[in-house]
Amino acid sequence: MVKFLLVEDDDRVASFIKEGLADQGFLVEAVTSGFEALNQITVNDYDVIILDIMLPDLDGYEVCKITRKRNIKSIIIILSALGDYEEKIKGLEAGADDYLAKPFHFRELLARINAQLRRKQLEKGIFENNxxxxxxxxxxxxxxxxxxxxxxxxxxxxxxxxxxxxxxxxxxxxxxxxxxxxxxxxxxxxxxxxxxxxxxxxxxxxxxxxxxxxxxxxxxxxxxxxxxxxx
The missing domain is CATH 1.10.10.10 (Winged helix-like DNA-binding domain superfamily/Winged helix DNA-binding domain)
Incomplete structure (x- = not known):
């Protein structure tokens, strides 16, 4: 089963995403702050991390950078109200695999998640014996x-x-x-x-x-x- 960490401090948004992912058969854990996210990422293996930027302590960019510095290979999808061009570049350069601006349609989020999961699976099997x-x-x-x-x-x-x-x-x-x-x-x-x-x-x-x-x-x-x- 694909395991998610959802990092989102807006309870309404978090509940909407968690319910939608659960309906797709995904296992979802949720936290509301950057430091909580890093603690969970350090001790657990997640296939996908959905990451807000504006968090109450450590922002999502820093969470992303630290995660990559620790050589953690989870798919990271930033989901943020900061949707202009420069913010998207900043997120991708921090190590995110994708960036989706709020407000968003859940079907688009799901499509992006599935595309990243397919890419990961393809990369694992692209060569004979790698x-x-x-x-x-x-x-x-x-x-x-x-x-x-x-x-x-x-x-x-x-x-x-x-x-x-x-x-x-x-x-x-x-x-x-x-x-x-x-x-x-x-x-x-x-x-x-x-x-x-x-x-x-x-x-x-x-x-x-x-x-x-x-x-x-x-x-x-x-x-x-x-x-x-x-x-």
Whole structure:
């Protein structure tokens, strides 16, 4: 059973969310403050944390940052009345997986939860034995090795690598990559995809004879291990 921690100090909102999740067969525990949340997160394993920002003691951004610093991998969805663009960026940069502004429709919250649960499940099973070519990925520990050598990646580089591996041996356009990895509508004025592909190449391919990340001119990028006859 999927286990939730709901961090919400508005009793009416908390009751509405808890009842809706329970109707879906989820197990939900609720707390009303940031410090309570951290205590619960430290001693219990939660699949999903639904987190308000404006809490009576420690705000949700700090709860999120501390949770990630403790290497806790629960899905974190921020649910807040602070809904402008800058607040959403702040929440995602603090380590949240998604951000939904209040007021909200429960069906949208549920859809976002299910999307994140599917993503988690997919990440756990995207590779045969968590390997492709000579790359091995530990999704839970955010750890990557190639030919046994550990490679340190930033969170964004790690997500980009996961997306390429999940779609290995398929050409991906810059639009697909930007929308999947950055969750943004792609603009031709940005070179963020090229920049991060280069970051990843410098760490994944630079010191190895067999290159895995390939540019397909006019189409995008391809992660593929070349067959012997192609070398």
């Amino acid at each position: 390997k492709y070519a000579d790359i091995e990925v530990d999704v839970e520990q955010n750890r990557v090795t190639r030919s046994g050598r550990e490679i340190n990646l930033s969170p964004r580089e790690f997500n980009l690598l996961l997306y390429l591996l999940r779609n290995r041996e398929r050409v991906l356009s810059r639009v697909e990559i930007a929308e999947a990895v950055w969750d943004i509508h792609f603009s031709s004025n940005t070179n963020v995809v090229e920049v991060y592909i280069n970051y990843l190449r410098n760490k994944i391919d630079k010191d190895f004879d067999d290159k895995l990340i390939h540019t397909i001119k006019g189409r995008g990028y391809l992660l593929k291990q070349k067959a012997a006859h192609e070398s």
